[in-house]
Amino acid sequence: MLIDAHVHLDKYGDLLDDALREIERQRIFTVATAMDAPSYAALKAIGERSPLVLPTFGVHPRRAQQYAGRLGELGPLIEDSPAIGEIGLDFYWEKDTATYPAQIRVLEYFFAAAREQNKFVNLHTKGGEKEILDLLEKYDVRRAIIHWYSGPLDILRTMVQYGCYFTVGVEVHSSDQIKAIAKEIPDHLMLTETDNPGGLKWLTGTMGMPTDIEKVIDTLAQLRESNAESISRIVHANFVRLIHDDPWLTAARGLLLGGGG
Numbered sequence: 001m002l003i004d005a006h007v008h009l010d011k012y013g014d015l016l017d018d019a020l021r022e023i024e025r026q027r028i029f030t031v032a033t034a035m036d037a038p039s040y041a042a043l044k045a046i047g048e049r050s051p052l053v054l055p056t057f058g059v060h061p062r063r064a065q066q067y068a069g070r071l072g073e074l075g076p077l078i079e080d081s082p083a084i085g086e087i088g089l090d091f092y093w094e095k096d097t098a099t100y101p102a103q104i105r106v107l108e109y110f111f112a113a114a115r116e117q118n119k120f121v122n123l124h125t126k127g128g129e130k131e132i133l134d135l136l137e138k139y140d141v142r143r144a145i146i147h148w149y150s151g152p153l154d155i156l157r158t159m160v161q162y163g164c165y166f167t168v169g170v171e172v173h174s175s176d177q178i179k180a181i182a183k184e185i186p187d188h189l190m191l192t193e194t195d196n197p198g199g200l201k202w203l204t205g206t207m208g209m210p211t212d213i214e215k216v217i218d219t220l221a222q223l224r225e226s227n228a229e230s231i232s233r234i235v236h237a238n239f240v241r242l243i244h245d246d247p248w249l250t251a252a253r254g255l256l257l258g259g260g261g
Contacts, residue, residue: 001027001028001029001236001255001256002026002027002028002029002192002213002214002217002232002235002236003028003029003031003191003192003213003235003236003239004028004029004030004031004192004193004194004196004210004213005031005122005145005147005165005167005191005192005193005239006031006033006085006086006122006145006147006148006167006169006193006194006195007030007031007032007033007193007194007195007196007210008032008033008035008039008195008196008197008198009030009032009043009046009053010032010034010039010042010043010046011197011198012197015197015207015209016046018209019196019197019209019210020046020049020050020053022209022210022211023050023052023053023210024050024052026210026211026213026214027052028052028210028211028213029052029054029239029252029255029256030050030052030053030054030210031054031056031083031085031122031145032046032047032053032054032055032056033056033058033085033086033122033147034055034056034057034058034059034085034086035058035059035060035063035086036059036060036063036066036067037057037059037073037074037077040055040056040057040058040077040081043055043056051251051255052255054082054083054249054252055081056081056082056083056084056085056122057077057078057080057081057084057085058084058085058086058087058110058122059074059087059106059110060086060087060088060090060124061087061088061089061090061094061103061106061107061124061128062090062093062094062099064099064102064103064105064106064107065099065102065103067106068101068102068105068106071105071106071109074106074109074110075113078110078113078117079113079117081119082119082248082249082252083119083120083121083122083248083249084110084113084114084119084120084121084122085121085122085123085145085147086122086123086124086147087106087107087110087121087122087123087124088107088123088124088125088126088128088132088147089103089104089107089124089125089126089127089128089131089132090103090124090126090127090128091126091127091128091131092126092127092128093126093127103128104131104135107132107135108135108139111135111136111138111139111141112139114139114141115139115140115141117248118246118247118248119143119246119248120143120144120145120242120243120246121141121143121144121145122145122147123144123145123146123147124147124148125146125147125149125151126150126151127151129149129151129152129155129156129159130155133155133158133159133162136162136164137162142163143242144163144164144165145164145165145166145167145191145242146159146164146165146166146167147167147169147193147195148167148169148171148193148195148199149166149167149181150171150175150177150178150181153180153181153184156181156184156185157184160185160186160189163189164189165189165190165191165238165242166181166185166189166190166191167191167192167193168181168182168185168190168191168192168193168216168220169192169193169194169195169199169216170194170195170196170199170200170203170208170212170215170216171199171203172216172219172220172223173215173216173219174203179223182220182223182224183223183224187234188234188238188241189238190220190231190234190235190238191235191238191239191242192213192216192217192220192231192235193213193216194208194210194212194213194216195208196208196209196210196212197209199212200212214228217231217232217235236256239256240253240256240257243256
């Protein structure tokens with residue numbers, strides 16, 4: 001079974017049925033990450049259509065300012081969600097520094113909940129890599145997926161020592177920086193993602209689809225002097241290890257183990 005560890009299924013619009021058919025046909029376990037509360041509600045409805053879709057609640061850093069003054073509203077949604085994401089910091093694309101304290105406040109609220117509820121987190125780190133590492137350590141959040149990492153290699157190596165998992169996505173086809181990062185990630189912490197439908201569209205103008213994960217795996221296999229079957233097996237094993245003994249993800253674990261690698 002393939003793993004797409006970071007996707008925005010609620011953004012597919014009229015192509016959602018096609019996307020779900022691809023997910024089912026190719027057996028792609030899909031971590032559907034929310035941007036905010038309405039996004040999570042949409043993902044929950046989508047998740048009812050396929051056991052291969054795991055809807056998760058988060059507030060994207062660029063939406064954090066809308067929620068920083070109403071954190072109490074987030075509590076029930078976090079409790080409802082089996083994992084947490086997309087959350088994080090964005091000090092790169094978000095140029096308004098006045099939003100940064102709100103981003104940090106919201107992220108700390110989620111980290112405190114992740115620690116208390118023992119849930120894995122799916123993290124956006126652009127420009128805030130060191131700050132996020134510091135907060136992971138402060139809140140002792142031990143199960144973290146670093147989504148589409150593009151930061152400094154020295155911080156990546158420190159995150160590796162901490163035990164973070166890293167997704168490699170569609171930019172691996174075209175970016176020398178992402179290729180270098182993809183080679184740097186150790187086997188036991190490597191995951192795959194598409195961040196579609198917007199991930200590929202942002203890069204090429206073409207709407208991304210779930211089966212783009214197969215192309216990511218093919219490119220990873222070339223970079224790491226391996227083969228697609230081996231990469232798929234490693235990623236599958238890593239995700240199973242990430243959710244091992246997670247009481248929130250018993251059904252997902254059963255599906256993954258029953259579905260093979």
